Amino acid sequence: MINWKIEKEHIEQRTIIEDKIKTILIESLMLGLDKKLIQNDQPLFGRGLELDSIDALELSIGISTEFGIALTDDDMSIFSSVNKLTDYIMENQTNI
Template identity: 45%
Template sequence: MSQLETDIKNLIIEALGLEDMGPDDIDSEQPLFGDGLGLDSVDALELGLAIQKRFGIKIDAEAKDTRTHFANVARLAAYVSASKAA
């Protein structure tokens, strides 16, 4: 697990108030929504805002591939890494 993935897992826990979880409880390939971690649309908004603030990137909520980027921690880490490099 990369440091960025760990940072994102910690951010998910902090931003969404999942105090009973630790980074090791979230699999990087586990879906964040639905049957995976169980996040909903409100969680997505809160997480998106937290990601933008923490990593200084812009997330276009209307972009068609935004859902793909938020599919799991691994994809979100790749998106953050690519956005910071751009």
């Protein structure tokens, strides 16, 4: 049976993390975009937001600072979208 209270808390927590990631993207990378224009499943590299390796480093530092999660080169696949980053943070952060 689904516990709707837990599901609601999970969704609220996820929304907060997604918003923080978008803020990090906009502020640390100086994108000059409105958060509403960044889709959660939009690619961050290539044809998406067109980020590059320097941007990945800045994003990694921002994520580490905000969420207390150290990222390594092995974690590069999580940078594919806001959704992937959110999933990774939710799985690896003990105190959100």
